[in-house]
Amino acid sequence: MFAGPVTFVKGVVAMSGLPPADRLEVCFAGRSNVGKSSLINALTGRKTLARASNTPGRTQEVNYFALGESRYMTDLPGYGYAEAPVATVRKWQELLKSYLSGRQTLRRAFVLIDARHGVKAVDEDILKLLDRSAVTFQCVLTKVDKINRADREAVIEQVKAALAKHPAAYPEIVVTSSEKGDGIETLRAIIATLE
Numbered sequence: 001m002f003a004g005p006v007t008f009v010k011g012v013v014a015m016s017g018l019p020p021a022d023r024l025e026v027c028f029a030g031r032s033n034v035g036k037s038s039l040i041n042a043l044t045g046r047k048t049l050a051r052a053s054n055t056p057g058r059t060q061e062v063n064y065f066a067l068g069e070s071r072y073m074t075d076l077p078g079y080g081y082a083e084a085p086v087a088t089v090r091k092w093q094e095l096l097k098s099y100l101s102g103r104q105t106l107r108r109a110f111v112l113i114d115a116r117h118g119v120k121a122v123d124e125d126i127l128k129l130l131d132r133s134a135v136t137f138q139c140v141l142t143k144v145d146k147i148n149r150a151d152r153e154a155v156i157e158q159v160k161a162a163l164a165k166h167p168a169a170y171p172e173i174v175v176t177s178s179e180k181g182d183g184i185e186t187l188r189a190i191i192a193t194l195e
């Protein structure tokens with residue numbers, strides 16, 4: 001799958017806690033409940049690597065995973081919690097900005113979009129931040145097993161139209177279902193072949 005075992009490295013709460021930037025890195029971002037934990041678990045073949053549905057307001061961490069020896073994958077906390085305390089949100093936004101603009105080895109951000117909902121205003125905020133940080137991002141549609149083929153085509157068109165406004169967007173959209181396994185191998189291959 002990846003060259004070597006997939007392991008949890010650490011949860012990072014400040015830039016000073018980042019592991020040495022000694023290998024290529026990708027990150028995963030998405031609205032809470034988008035299916036990020038499920039996707040990370042499907043991708044790594046580990047059932048409980050990423051904890052499903054993080055509790056709102058809990059310590060916001062960048063979770064580091066090693067994909068074998070040559071890549072890091074980071075799991076960014078789900079955004080869009082209305083209930084999160086303002087101070088928590090602000091602290092997290094600062095870390096996120098510093099991380100996205102300051103991590104030299106970060107090669108690509110995967111932004112997860114629920115196939116039933118498409119790109120929402122709350123997603124646009126992170127897409128703009130990725131543009132400003134000059135981090136190439138790629139959209140990953142999640143939970144496609146929940147919609148029919150016609151709706152699938154429609155949401156892909158909506159996402160493509162949204163991406164056209166973003167200079168940092170990578171045009172190819174990855175269509176996935178963690179439940180059925182669609183797109184998982186494609187996503188693995190993308191991560192494995194990034195240089």
Ligand code: GDP
Nearest residue numbers: 032033034035036037038052053143177178179
């Ligand atoms: P997170 O908050 O983004 O980490 O989302 P989770 O991975 O915890 O998923 C949120 C909910 O969506 C859970 O009830 C999952 O079982 C469900 N879910 C996640 N991925 C899929 C999928 O591919 N298909 C279906 N049908 N449900 C999914």
